[in-house]
Amino acid sequence: RLATQAGERLVELRAKMWAAGAISWEVMDGGDMASHHFLTGELAGARPDDAVLSEEGVDDPRRFDVDRVWIIDPLDGTREFGEHGRLDWAVHVALWEGDRFAAGAVSLPALGRTFATDPAPVVPQFTHDRPRLVTSRSRPPHIAGIVARALDAEPVHLGSAGAKAMAIIMGDADIYVHAGGQYQWDSAAPAAVALAAGLFVSRIDGSPIVYNDPDVWLPDFVVCRPELAEQALAAIAAA
Known part of the structure; x- marks a missing residue:
């Protein structure tokens, strides 16, 4: 849910910034920070006892003392986000609990698709000649x-x-x-x-x-x- 919502916000923000005449680095910086603040704010409200490790945040030492750590990349592929027409950027949200993943999702907002651990996606069969x-x-x-x-x-x-x-x-x-x-x-x-x-x-x-x-x-x-x-x-x- 969070990865999808963050992605939808990024699609809207990107369109507004391009329409307002923003240049590439402004779009990239704006997307990074807007998505970071949205995700960390939502997690702080819903899971205040969990720690968060985010690309855009300060490393929280609490992550070594709690069982649940959210590992997030609010905007992966920032360079592509800042280029007109690029679809290959993403939002990453994963929950590491103890010594394994408890959940995870990757949103590809420009494609309108999110892939999550539950339900797990089904990979198509290999049907071509070369990998x-x-x-x-x-x-x-x-x-x-x-x-x-x-x-x-x-x-x-x-x-x-x-x-x-x-x-x-x-x-x-x-x-x-x-x-x-x-x-x-x-x-x-x-x-x-x-x-x-x-x-x-x-x-x-x-x-x-x-x-x-x-x-x-x-x-x-x-x-x-x-x-x-x-x-x-x-x-x-x-x-």
Whole structure:
């Protein structure tokens, strides 16, 4: 619910700012902060005992003393949000409880779609000849090229991490490999939804991803159809 509502507000704000003649950086900054304040305000009112880890907020040390921590990226793909016509930006909301996800949602507001852990989305069957590997449109990591060659994968370029992971959920891609720079809020909600949908999710060394760690830096991430995981991880390990 919150991810969808935040996304609807962002769509409206973006249109109003463009109509008012705002320039790109104003649209990006306005979207980031408006969504952050909306989400944190709603969570503070509904779940005052929970902690929040947000890209746009100050790290709350209470997150190490409570069982429930909301990990949010109020606007993932800020660059794309600030470009006319781009659809590949998202809102991420995940709930980490103890040592696992309790809930998560990724909203793709420009598409009018939200993917959540309950009910879990159903991934379409693999019906094409070559797998499709989704990666950054502006900074594709070297490791993604290695995996693409190993799997003879067709490249797909998108912005937001949430948009990339949800491309697999929608059947528009089959594997997403990232290395070189992300934070917990970039991957938490996409990981929660992908796991609920039965996809493979790990670090690039194949180890499980752990959230609510003191270090918010979480630089690498793999999401893919389970049948591609072994080959993808082998290509990464051999690199």
